[in-house]
Amino acid sequence: MESQVIQKNHQEIVSKPERISGSEAVVRCLLAEGVDVLYGYPGGAIMPVYDELYKYQKQIHHVLVRHEQGATHAAQGYARISGKVGVAIVTSGPGATNLITGIADAQIDSTPLVCITGQVGSHLLGSDAFQETDIVGISTPVTKWNHQITKASEIPEVMAKAFYIAKSGRPGPVLIDITKDAQFEEFDFEYKKCLGIRSYTPTPKSDNSSIEKAAKIINKAQKPLIVWGQGVILGQAEEEFTAVIEKAGIPSAWTILGASAIPSSHPLNVGMVGMHGNYAPNKLTNECDVLIAIGMRFDDRVTGNLATYAKQAKIIHFEIDPAEVNKNVKADVAVLGDAKETLSKLLVLLNSNSHPKWHQQFKDLYQIEYDAIIKNDLYPTKDGLTMGEVLKEINVQSKGNAAIVSDVGQHQMIACRYANFNKSKSNITSGGLGTMGFALPAAIGAKMAAPNREVVAVIGDGGYQMTIQELGTIFQTQVPVKIVVLNNNFLGMVRQWQQLFFDKRYASTEMTNPNFVQIAEGYSIKAKQVNKREDLASSVREMMAHDGPYFLEVCVEKEANVFPMIPTGASVSEIRLS
């Protein structure tokens, strides 16, 4: 017989009851969750909460962005560099809908966000009231969870759940919509942290037999290849991961979001996989005998044509999200669970190994890529600055310690390919959604979350102008981000495709750009433009040494292409060098 189970979330009592308003409760919940910064934009339906933020401004820093999209990206940058939950707060209607791009970006890139939206009074819901929009309906497909609050008494439990859901398991964005009357209403506030929800299993239990099977296959492998993703970083499994690859001597390649989990200089780091990844790991994906995927989801930009992807290899998939297993690539062994736990269990079962011949294959292919592409990207002899040499210069000046926040397009691929990373959580970019306009606001959030780290935003001239208004946020907060715009006066990646696949019909990709230096100077941001190679090193040095925000425009070659490249629909082994 089925018996009744009372619905009850696991909770931890944090504060005693106290009679306060819903809006004050929102702020108190944020404080209880350790939030120190939030990004937002006020408006009618969220004004009661802003009134409380005014009172609590010593405890919680509100950053006024210039567009709500900037609030989500800033919160994403904050979350990606710190591993903490990023928070955005905006009003109803357009304030809320402007969050959607950032929320969708956070959903596909597994970034923990809590977005709070004001909503019209509950008596007006559904009546097409001023600035009313069904944001819960709109955000449903792009949130991990969302909820509308119409009574103040719901606030503590819902907020606690929001933070728990955003952060636990595979992280993601949560949206909480709060009606204005719920913000005004008084109630007995008591905060209990959420420790578990009965319908939600954030981390599936790992099963030892699958780890043993994986270890057996890895121990027998002659040509094993690891492809790791952001799961290693989100699971804080960098140490365990390093120990595994070092013990088993396995060449390891990364997805864009996995970058920086181990240093770029690590001898087992064989570079990036995917469309503009490195030659060796892409080619050898179709030669390895065992492919070990760790915390990655076989995105189409990584796999190319699935019908010809690693068909010769046994596939082992370490993954926290059961829905990702067998979604794109069928796994021979799936190891569910948190990477930190599963990798440490795997470690003890692995034999020491080194695979020198197999490594040599990577080195040989790297040499081919170096001669054909890397050399000319980093040490060009022809006139015209390359994006690669700018990245090389940033590497030199930052000694690989900077966090690089990139936008989307050619410069992003170049930044991911050539940036040196010494430290985890250093590559902050929009991977899954490919959101132009991400970098400038994300850099603001990243720098605020990690004030002691150098944060360099590398942006194209197209994407820069999508959220250029956030220069206002930088001006007002004086957050010392370094902004490098690689200006080729083109939407470069689209132009590259037009050149390669559309017979050079450059439809709407050439840009007539404004004077970027003057614009930055309009916000009193120190700014400089570089046109000549001989000025590059000193300009980057000046930028890095500058105490405060700095804008550097580098005018790069107009029609340069990013290679290697796996054309859409081609196999990883058909990767082109030109």
Place this chain on the structure above:
Amino acid sequence: MDTEQKLFTVSIYTENNVGLLNRISAIFQRRKINIESINSSVSEIDHVSRWTIVVTISEEQMRKIIGQIEKQVEVIKAYYHTDEETIYQESCLFKIKSDLLFEERTIQNIIKESNARIVTVNREFFVLEKSGRKSEVELLYRELKPFGIMQFVRSGRIAVTKDEMKITQLLEAFASA
């Protein structure tokens, strides 16, 4: 074969919260899958809803979709079954002119033979209810159609599985953790 199109009955246990319909139907919508029928009701467990969704897709797609449904925070567990693995029913209502009931002998026989039930009769119309498998409902529809049907409506499928689904144990394990 995994890619062959088949009829599946999806059973989902969820918390009883506003907005879940959107969340679950969006998973089908983004893959452009037509939901043939959908039903939401209480389940054998207090405060737990049960959804029954019928779709025709490949088993490979079905597995992926179940994964994405289960991933939703408020979904307790989701299953999919073939017809052989479930006991299923749907019901329908016919509104028909009352004159026909008295004038047409055949209609009386159809009602008797089909095990349909008369819910109400008044001077103008009577309402006939029939529960059964889709084919039985369709047969009755075909038989009554020539006489003229004023209104017809059919419910979505509801189904119980032959196997146990162990939701209570799942919830108890959480409560005692």
